Amino acid sequence: MNILVLLRMVPDVVEELEIAPDGRTLDTEYLRMIVNESDDHALEQALILKERKGGKVTVLALDAPDVDDVLFSAVAKGADRVMKIEGGDGGVTTRAAAGMFAEIIRNEKDLQPFDIVLTGVQAIDDLDALVAPILSHRLGLPYLAIVTKVTPDATGKSVTAIREFAGGVRGEFDVPLPAVLGIQAAEKPPRYVPVAKVRAAMKTSKIESIGVPTMADGGQPLLDVSHMRKPVVSGHAQMLDGEPEDVSKKLAGIFTERGLL
Amino acid sequence: MSGNIWIVAEQWRGKLSEITFESLALGREVADGLGVKLQAVLLGHDVQNLSTSLGMADSVIYVDHTELADPGASAQASALAQLVRQQKPRTVIVPLTNVSLGTGTLLGEQVGAPVVNFCKDLRAADGHIVADCVLYGGKIEATVTPRGDLTVIGLWPGSRPPDKGRSDRNPPVETQTVTFADQPSVKLRSYIEPDASDVDITQQDVLVAVGRGIQSQENVALAEELAASLGGAVCGSRPVIDQGWLPLSRQVGKSGLNVKPKLYLALGISGAPEHLEGMKDAPLIVAVNSDPDAPIFNVAHYGVVADAMDMIPTLKETVLALRG
Numbered sequence: 092m093n094i095l096v097l098l099r100m101v102p103d104v105v106e107e108l109e110i111a112p113d114g115r116t117l118d119t120e121y122l123r124m125i126v127n128e129s130d131d132h133a134l135e136q137a138l139i140l141k142e143r144k145g146g147k148v149t150v151l152a153l154d155a156p157d158v159d160d161v162l163f164s165a166v167a168k169g170a171d172r173v174m175k176i177e178g179g180d181g182g183v184t185t186r187a188a189a190g191m192f193a194e195i196i197r198n199e200k201d202l203q204p205f206d207i208v209l210t211g212v213q214a215i216d217d218l219d220a221l222v223a224p225i226l227s228h229r230l231g232l233p234y235l236a237i238v239t240k241v242t243p244d245a246t247g248k249s250v251t252a253i254r255e256f257a258g259g260v261r262g263e264f265d266v267p268l269p270a271v272l273g274i275q276a277a278e279k280p281p282r283y284v285p286v287a288k289v290r291a292a293m294k295t296s297k298i299e300s301i302g303v304p305t306m307a308d309g310g311q312p313l314l315d316v317s318h319m320r321k322p323v324v325s326g327h328a329q330m331l332d333g334e335p336e337d338v339s340k341k342l343a344g345i346f347t348e349r350g351l352l
Numbered sequence: 353m354s355g356n357i358w359i360v361a362e363q364w365r366g367k368l369s370e371i372t373f374e375s376l377a378l379g380r381e382v383a384d385g386l387g388v389k390l391q392a393v394l395l396g397h398d399v400q401n402l403s404t405s406l407g408m409a410d411s412v413i414y415v416d417h418t419e420l421a422d423p424g425a426s427a428q429a430s431a432l433a434q435l436v437r438q439q440k441p442r443t444v445i446v447p448l449t450n451v452s453l454g455t456g457t458l459l460g461e462q463v464g465a466p467v468v469n470f471c472k473d474l475r476a477a478d479g480h481i482v483a484d485c486v487l488y489g490g491k492i493e494a495t496v497t498p499r500g501d502l503t504v505i506g507l508w509p510g511s512r513p514p515d516k517g518r519s520d521r522n523p524p525v526e527t528q529t530v531t532f533a534d535q536p537s538v539k540l541r542s543y544i545e546p547d548a549s550d551v552d553i554t555q556q557d558v559l560v561a562v563g564r565g566i567q568s569q570e571n572v573a574l575a576e577e578l579a580a581s582l583g584g585a586v587c588g589s590r591p592v593i594d595q596g597w598l599p600l601s602r603q604v605g606k607s608g609l610n611v612k613p614k615l616y617l618a619l620g621i622s623g624a625p626e627h628l629e630g631m632k633d634a635p636l637i638v639a640v641n642s643d644p645d646a647p648i649f650n651v652a653h654y655g656v657v658a659d660a661m662d663m664i665p666t667l668k669e670t671v672l673a674l675r676g
Contacts, residue, residue, distance in 0.1 A: 104489045215488045224457040235538045236454040255607040257450050259546030267536040276594040313466030315497045322493050328655030335662050339670035
């Protein structure tokens with residue numbers, strides 16, 4: 092199978108997020124970027140498919156701080172080719188990012204023919220679009236979201252995909268290829284790769300650079316963000332301070348009051 | 353241009369979703385604010401009877417087609433795009449649930465309209481609409497103004513109480529037809545029902561919920577001991593399920609279950625909107641997280657800034673000592 096994986100970097104929300112002086116964007120100075128979690132699962136699902144059916148995994152990423160580490164790590168995990176879209180002004184919207192991916196997939200002849208495009212179902216900054224549906228529309232391919240397992244069928248012309256609904260109910264789908272899948276989770280957690288292997292990949296492999304493609308609509312945003320803020324909350328937890336022993340006693344007291352103990 | 357507000361009435365397996373009523377409540381406010389009509393769009397196959405529950409809307413647009421029998425973003429978006437081109441609403445509110453995910457983006461693409469995702473609130477201001485959106489896992493909110501005459505809103509669950517969107521009124525129904533291009537598309541073969549042999553977490557009085565902060569599968573076993581001491585069960589947030597540390601039957605939130613135990617003890621759960629959706633109504637929520645800014649503290653009644661692993665053994669011992 093010829094598999095394309097699309098990766099984007101997003102802010103690590105474990106770190107404190109600050110709003111820039113313009114009041115409309117995040118302050119990027121101290122922002123730590125990590126790979127979008129479901130994109131990482133998309134990569135893992137691609138590697139699992141390659142192990143099962145053979146083929147080639149090509150990873151396409153938007154330029155961002157630390158993206159090189161992520162791409163070399165993808166090589167160390169088993170990706171065959173890694174590419175980075177460079178030269179944009181950063182801070183593109185999801186819709187513009189998806190548009191770039193679509194243009195490149197359409198125009199880079201050596202990416203064709205491909206069987207399947209895997210990307211994360213959603214990212215925490217998807218304010219104006221999701222990537223997978225935009226790709227499916229612009230490339231004219233079938234689309235399925237919230238996928239948690241992909242199994243190739245014997246014909247090589249389709250895959251069986253498991254998709255989540257709600258309440259723990261899932262669905263089994265027949266997906267004709269080529270197709271675009273929004274991956275929620277790979278069937279196994281993303282593999283761990285030792286730092287030594289990543290370092291080796293840095294020496295032996297190369298990240299190919301692609302320029303930002305020209306887009307018909309210029310990739311202009313269709314939304315105006317007038318301001319960003321930390322959520323104003325109506326209520327907040329009463330915080331319990333102290334050593335674990337003290338806090339445990341306070342909690343046990345609350346549980347007892349509520350008749351839970 | 354009709355300029356009306358549309359809500360997509362989400363139905364799945366013959367039942368209207370709660371978010372349909374939340375959307376109706378919100379849509380009613382916005383439509384009244386703009387002085388336009390609120391219309392509910394019901395897509396499906398043999399589900400016209402559901403329109404009688406949509407009386408909060410001024411009218412219902414119903415489309416019946418076998419292609420719309422099962423949820424599918426491509427067919428839904430294609431049907432909506434055809435209706436939008438004919439009737440020219442100003443805003444289409446599409447649920448951002450697992451059943452409808454992707455429909456909003458596809459619709460925006462097809463009709464060339466801006467899409468506002470992760471919307472938690474919407475209002476009319478000076479004849480326009482303004483949306484408040486939840487970004488970065490609930491850590492940031494953004495106020496957004498879409499450009500142009502038509503906007504697609506991806507609405508997050510919980511914007512309004514669903515009961516505010518219910519009405520006994522029987523709304524007029526207008527039936528419309530759509531056509532589908534003959535092109536390859538995904539097909540639902542069968543549903544896979546959840547494992548009924550596991551503990552039913554919706555029936556527990558006490559739930560100990562573990563998240564990413566639990567760090568390892570071994571630590572889930574410690575959380576299970578704590579849950580046992582409290583007479584409850586363990587459940588988890590998305591990352592824990594994806595790691596395979598707990599089965600899907602224990603997942604709380606989007607994709608998983610909505611729970612309302614007497615005590616919800618959240619350990620190492622940051623509180624992404626997808627998780628809060630499934631547990632925010634529990635009467636007693638206690639959260640332990642090392643990040644003082646974790647959104648979980650905004651819905652918890654009591655909070656502890658600590659590493660969950662430092663609290664679990666001590667709390668278990670304290671509870672066991674009290675129980676004698």
